[in-house]
Amino acid sequence: MTFMTLAHYLQIIDRSWRAQDGSKIASFISLRHEHAKYQNYHVESPEGLVERFLISPIDDLVVLHLKCLYYIAVGDFLEAYRQQSTLVQNFSKILQLQKEENWSLPIMYTICSDLRLVAQQAEKQKIGPNENPGEILEKAAECLMGCFRVCAADNRSAEEDTKRIGMLALVNQLFKVYFRINKLHLCKPLIRAIESSPFKECFSLSQQVTYRYFVGRKAMYDSNYKAADEYLTYAFENCHKSSRKNKRLILIYLVPVKMLLGYIPSKKVLEKYDVVQFWDLVQAVCQGNLKRFDELMDMHETFFIKCGIYLIVDKLKIIAYRNLFRKVYLILNTHQIPVEALQSALEYLGQDVDLDETQCIVANLIYEGKIKGYISHQHRKVVVSKQNPFPALTTLS
């Protein structure tokens, strides 16, 4: 079973290269393209054949591409990664030499995301405890940075053929790597580069959605929930409706952020995107049912940790405290709530706390503005404001 002969394939590449058809070459040099599957493309040393069809510099790239295919076929992702990485490095040199033209950017997009994917595979495959986890991905990121620099430095070209338009795609690839290896601090200069770019609004929507998804996540980890909300909401609203998987990913981060800010997701949307894990949690938080909350945290711990939102979801407990205390306040119907009353409510819900700890929890809520009032330590009373003692969370800054 063959796709097309290697010679034919090389002819197509040759023609496209001469015609400067970037996207055609891109698809034909992609590891995910159909041709990659066929055995006649798995050649260990394709140099001789390629040289007959192709001119420099594209011949180099194709040789490396075919070698990479070969190593993937034999299952050696480490070596495949090396080939692909050389491919990207060689390409960045070619790119640099192409002044005033950016038709080859699609090739860059393709080979860069291929590089990342191969690096991920290689990372999985590498054995031996001596090796640093994430080392290959880090190297791949360096390689991508090489391309990024070429693009970012191209500020002489006219707007229609500047390579700077390719920056965002690279930044997104780099984000993917950095998030995978937990090096979020490396994202900062990239974000700055994009935010200050004059083409900020010109990048394709899909790239922008990806970009905001990552920037939003980063803001969330930095406890900047307002910004996180903004970015993730943009991503969620603009993500193509057929990309349910991506929308779901965005939602996983958007839901806890929104909840921290006092917005409760509807059951419908949670069901639609298959994140019903949140629904029970939403209810527990709304009711101030700390016992249920703890149970749910235990139950979904793996899911939350896997998504990297455990610590954020954990913070929802503070909201649950607030809702519980509000209930106690409404039941007692007094502005002077005895700390004992709050403590027994907490204990009833399985919280092992003493008076001082209860006070501490209340103090925290007052400090954050979630309760208006003060604690009288001498009288062991929480004195709440007569007007709106539990302001809506959405009104808090």
Place this chain on the structure above:
Amino acid sequence: MTFVCGESSLSFIGFRMTDNSVSAIPPPPGTENPPLPPPPPDSTPPNQQHSSWPPYYYNSYYNNQYAQYYQYYMMNGYNPHYGAYQAQLANKKEEGDKIQPPLPPGPPLPSTPPSNPRPPLLNTPKQFGNIRFQLNGKRLLNANAMFQGNSPNSGAAKKKRKRNRNNQNNHFNQQINYNVPPLPPPELNIPKPAPPPETMPPEPPLPPLPDTGKATLPPLINQESQDAKPSQNGFSNPTDDWPESLKITSIVAMPSARLRSIKTNPVSLIKIGARNHYRISIVKDSLLLVKLKLYRVSWHNFKNNSKKGLSPGLGARSRSRSPIGKRSQGQDPGALKGIVLQVTVQLPVTENFKPLMKGGKKGKGKLADRLGPTKKLSGKALKKQKARRRKPIFTPPSARIWKKTTNFYNREPPDLIIVKLTLFNDDTTVDFDWSDCHIVGTCQDLEKSFLRLRKAPDPCDIRPVEVLKLSLENVKVRWMEKQDYFYACDQLKSIRQDLTVQGIRNEFTIQVYETHARIALEKGDHEEFNQCQTQLKMLYIEIGGPNRNEFIAYRILYYVFTKNTLDIMTIMKSLSKEEKSDTCISFALKIRSAWGSGNFHKFFMLYRVAPLMAGYLIDWFIDRERKDYLKCIIKSYRQNVTVTFLMQELAYGTAEECLEFLEKFSLSFADGERTLVDCKSSMAVLPNI
């Protein structure tokens, strides 16, 4: 093996390793030999000294030291080690009789320059008989011999003698099996330094060495590396364990006049790593080694004078190479697998090799001509050298001048020692790759200051594991006595460096990093702690260790300190159920949870009961949390709060300490005695906290 020592007028010492003669002391060839020094011990020396070693070393000292040290030593997996140590010790005792002694130290050499004619250097390997060893990937059997790797039995000039004292005292292990010839009197009065640490897990009981009546050469092995990885094999058993096919033909060492005595060491090839790399080195059995520098390694076609048992078709091509560890052209290191090599180490004994003093101009110039290449070779010189490589046998000996290192402890410039190493093989087609060989250090200094490496390390500046173990012990003792962090940090860093350049990653490495991490923890050195814990993280993955959970807990706390929620998440992701229930880790997780949800009360309650050294780590950020809590209290409490309440909530031991903390923020007090903080009027200073 014969050991010959020159008299006062001699500065040359020849070694002889023969198959059949051990106690005979033939004069070095070509020398009109002066009277012999006191005879070396018999092959089966009395063992009576063994019992005379004070228990000090084995028991009380060791134990006490730790008892005083950190609490965790007693709590955490130290004792198992100790038990293992004793078990090993028992083994050793049993085997004591059977172990061949290393050579005794020779009598002191005079420091006068040599005047005697020396035996010819070249073309004389046969005169020195053979030492055999085997290169077939077999694990070394004799751990005790390894243990003896530090024999103090040689010395050089004054400085060396000084060092010698330490070593002789340290390496009691070597001395327990034979009579030590009398040492120069002053040396006997030196107080004993720290005993050699032994914290390795017990080795399986080792089969006794065959008693052949020959002197045993202490093998060069890095015990550590053996333990760590099965793939690392040492080949250094000097006695009949070595097959006929592989012998060290001879080792000739020519120390300068200032060398007092010499002990030979087998030259070993050690297979390192998985890729069939070998490193070559000389056993650090003697102080000679401190100064010994392999200069040139020659690979010779051994076909012509090959001995029985040499298998054809394997091999390395004759090459000369300098210095060791420097790389040559790439070739297949795998080709050496299982080959038989013959090694000759020679010292030049010609007139031209006068001892070099302090790198004096005269000597240098003269030598430089014949020394051949040093590290920096011009292209021409390189070519020349290459050409020379083709010469079949005995390339001219080369020497290397000991470079004085910028050492904190100011070592003396070394005596000139020239060693020629010749590896015989029957195939001339294969070269081999030294490039990623780790060096094996030869430095015997107990203390060494940290110096960032700017070039490839020199084996003479690097301490082997045996010495490092003593060094670590020394640092611990000094730390307990003086709590001098600068010293401890400096020393530990240099130990770490020595371990790194030698590629040693095993339990001892973990111990070093743990020690440093703990000391850094206690002294609040964030940077060093982070370095250590990063290394430990990897070492635990590679090797594991009894204190793994403890350090995972520290790492969680460290991330709380750095507010690195992402990495906390990564750890949590990796924790198993059992690990989560570990005392330390569950404590750290509770702290994390209290900190994450702003439950200050719980946080400070936990702080009061922190296990092991976790408290020290929390100390790093406790004030940050105290400030946060204080802000919170001032904003949410009305009228007043008592200082006593604050003291409890902020986990202070006394009201005074608490007041001291509060004073920094110029809070308003409601009363003159300052027992009540006025929260409302203190609101004004809230932004300053």
